[in-house]
Amino acid sequence: MRILLALSALFALAGCSLQPLYSAGAQGAVANGLAAIDVPAIPGRAGWLVRNALNDGLVAKGTATPKYRLDVRLDDELQGLGVLGDDTISRERRTLRARYQLIDLASGDILLDASETTDAGIDVVSSEYATIAAEQRALENLSLQLANRMITRIALTLRKEQ
Structure with a gap:
């Protein structure tokens, strides 16, 4: 009975339309397409972080002559959320948007x-240094998350183009 169940599951899986995104590894069409993307400079600190994360993720897939250009515009917003009784902010939200x-x-x-958005909550503490460090760390994390989402979406687009 177990063998019959295992075989039926195997046949059901074989009929599935899922395909690996990076089939053939670094020599695959999607990996070569990602490696062939040129990312021009993006203004600002957030732009520098996102561009570096994009280049790290794209180059890791292989190397190729540029066939595509990725134009990116960023919007980095830091917003105070929690306000205490003495009108001081106790919580911030950092939002990083990319078009x-x-x-x-x-x-x-x-x-x-396309566009992508990521955000993070930041506690505002009595130490100004600690708050600034938390804001910068949030920007670094958001930049990496944004770049990874963009690379995944671009890879799906390139797979459709192949």
Whole structure:
């Protein structure tokens, strides 16, 4: 009975339409497409962090001559949320938004026009240094999260193009 159940599960899995995104590893079409993306400079500290995270993630997939350009615009917002009785802020929310376009350099076509948003809560403490350090660390984490989401979405787009 167990063997019959295992075989039926195996056949059901074989009929599944799921496919690995990075099939063939660094030599695969998606990995080569990601490696062929040029990311121009993005203004600001958040831009520098996001661009570095994007380049790290894209280059890790392989190396290729640029076929695509990724234009990114960022909006970094720090907002006070919790207000105490003496009008001091006790909690902040940092939001990092990206609007990006993947452009085919040969044709000039926009293959992907999308946006991503990440946010983090920050406790405001009595030490100004600790609060600034927490804000900077939040920006670093948000930049990495944003870049990873963008790379995944671009990879899905490139897989459809193949």
